[in-house]
Amino acid sequence: MRKILIVGAGQSGLQLALGLQTQGYEVTLMSNRTADEIRSGRVMSTQCMFDTALRHERDLGLNFWESQAPRTEGLGVSVATPDSARAIDWVGRLDGYAQSVDQRVKMAGWMETFAQRGGQLVIHGAAVSDLDYFSRNYDLVLVAAGKGELVSMFGRDASRSPYAEPQRALAVAYVHGLGPRPEHPDFDAVRCNLVPGVGELFVMPTLTTGGRADILFWEGVPGGPVDVFQGIKDPSEHLALTLELMEKFTPWEYARATKVELTDAGGTLAGRYAPTVRHPVGRLPGGGLVLGVADVVVANDPITGQGSNSASKCAAAYLAAIVEHGDKPFDETWMQATFDRYWETAQHVTKWTNAMLGVPPEHVLNLIGAAGELQPVADRFANGFDNPADFENFFFDPEKTNAYLAEVAGA
Ligand SMILES: Cc1cc2nc3c(=O)[nH]c(=O)nc-3n(C[C@H](O)[C@H](O)[C@H](O)COP(=O)(O)OP(=O)(O)OC[C@H]3O[C@@H](n4cnc5c(N)ncnc54)[C@H](O)[C@@H]3O)c2cc1C
Numbered sequence: 500m501r502k503i504l505i506v507g508a509g510q511s512g513l514q515l516a517l518g519l520q521t522q523g524y525e526v527t528l529m530s531n532r533t534a535d536e537i538r539s540g541r542v543m544s545t546q547c548m549f550d551t552a553l554r555h556e557r558d559l560g561l562n563f564w565e566s567q568a569p570r571t572e573g574l575g576v577s578v579a580t581p582d583s584a585r586a587i588d589w590v591g592r593l594d595g596y597a598q599s600v601d602q603r604v605k606m607a608g609w610m611e612t613f614a615q616r617g618g619q620l621v622i623h624g625a626a627v628s629d630l631d632y633f634s635r636n637y638d639l640v641l642v643a644a645g646k647g648e649l650v651s652m653f654g655r656d657a658s659r660s661p662y663a664e665p666q667r668a669l670a671v672a673y674v675h676g677l678g679p680r681p682e683h684p685d686f687d688a689v690r691c692n693l694v695p696g697v698g699e700l701f702v703m704p705t706l707t708t709g710g711r712a713d714i715l716f717w718e719g720v721p722g723g724p725v726d727v728f729q730g731i732k733d734p735s736e737h738l739a740l741t742l743e744l745m746e747k748f749t750p751w752e753y754a755r756a757t758k759v760e761l762t763d764a765g766g767t768l769a770g771r772y773a774p775t776v777r778h779p780v781g782r783l784p785g786g787g788l789v790l791g792v793a794d795v796v797v798a799n800d801p802i803t804g805q806g807s808n809s810a811s812k813c814a815a816a817y818l819a820a821i822v823e824h825g826d827k828p829f830d831e832t833w834m835q836a837t838f839d840r841y842w843e844t845a846q847h848v849t850k851w852t853n854a855m856l857g858v859p860p861e862h863v864l865n866l867i868g869a870a871g872e873l874q875p876v877a878d879r880f881a882n883g884f885d886n887p888a889d890f891e892n893f894f895f896d897p898e899k900t901n902a903y904l905a906e907v908a909g910a
Contacts, residue, residue, distance in 0.1 A: 550595030591881025
């Protein structure tokens with residue numbers, strides 16, 4: 500059977516490894532950490548995944564935590580005024596529920612499953628020189644190592660990467676003890692709080708190592724009042740700062756957070772990165788070729804919560820392309836075509852996410868405002884997180900936005 504090497508045991512690498520394994524491929528998975536190290540380590544993401552991405556996991560029978568993880572049935576948007584009131588506030592209903600399963604739980608569990616099913620798991624932080632050596636023994640080498648150093652093998656695609664610098668400073672805290680949402684407490688929702696000029700606060704339920712929890716996630720405009728987490732090592736100091744900023748900018752969220760405590764010592768994360776699209780084919784010093792997967796080739800800012808969703812979609816697209824290719828060689832033409840197939844969906848994610856990082860134009864403000872009056876608009880916006888391609892129909896072009904709003908208002 501064909502031999503495939505996958506470097507990186509994250510959402511995309513593991514989903515692809517387990518999918519290929521089911522199809523009878525001989526898969527080697529290289530991870531720089533063991534399952535236990537991942538499980539007992541630091542949180543890595545907020546990993547809210549919407550229906551389409553979750554379905555790819557279900558299709559492979561990998562939805563091990565579906566019954567335990569909270570079901571997120573809505574997505575709410577609030578916009579803060581300069582005096583910290585809520586100018587806009589609505590909740591859209593998702594057609595299919597979203598879920599967040601702490602990557603520490605999921606990746607550790609999937610890694611163990613891969614090994615139990617006979618997969619070759621190598622614990623080693625791969626360098627380019629390793630890949631050069633290993634590539635000769637495999638039919639295909641996939642690099643799914645996220646935003647780590649191996650991205651240097653893949654050139655930045657400037658035409659698809661409008662930002663050279665990080666656009667947000669990220670600060671995550673996993674907590675127990677958050678009170679229910681004041682509105683619609685009968686179902687769980689992701690809460691997106693937009694604070695113009697300052698950043699965004701996202702609040703969402705998750706399943707973590709200690710059971711159900713909630714995530715408080717600040718995205719701060721660089722240099723602004725929320726860009727203050729860099730260098731903070733003490734998790735309780737990180738949480739205190741998170742809450743202080745919530746009290747100042749989003750008091751309605753702070754009101755339900757007064758009794759929270761961190762889930763565990765690894766429950767905080769701070770960092771930043773520039774959203775980047777890369778050329779998908781990497782050439783090794785010895786002439787071998789490798790194909791980049793998910794964040795390696797398309798890394799978007801988490802402002803729209805798309806990276807894990809995209810990783811799942813990328814893994815599903817690559818799995819289909821590999822299987823369909825049968826015994827033919829995985830050459831450069833195939834690699835480029837395989838990435839292009841993924842880019843069909845990824846391009847919409849990148850366009851929308853990069854737009855959300857900028858100052859919203861007037862028609863987008865009108866759209867977000869109108870969603871407070873027109874429930875179908877709120878619902879459609881919320882479901883755009885599952886299928887960002889739909890934003891082409893009503894988000895980017897003022898004429899299309901106005902026509903859509905007129906149509907809904909008329910109905
Ligand atoms: C703060 C934050 C919040 C986010 N929130 C969301 C969200 O709500 N929804 C969403 O969809 N996305 C979210 N994302 C994005 C999402 O987490 C990522 O896009 C997604 O995990 C990418 O999956 P991946 O498989 O490409 O890479 P990763 O998940 O990064 O996995 C890569 C793996 O490779 C390993 N690795 C790295 N280098 C090597 C090496 N040399 N050798 C071996 N192994 C290596 C890493 O340790 C890691 O385990 C968020 C990201 C951040 C930072």
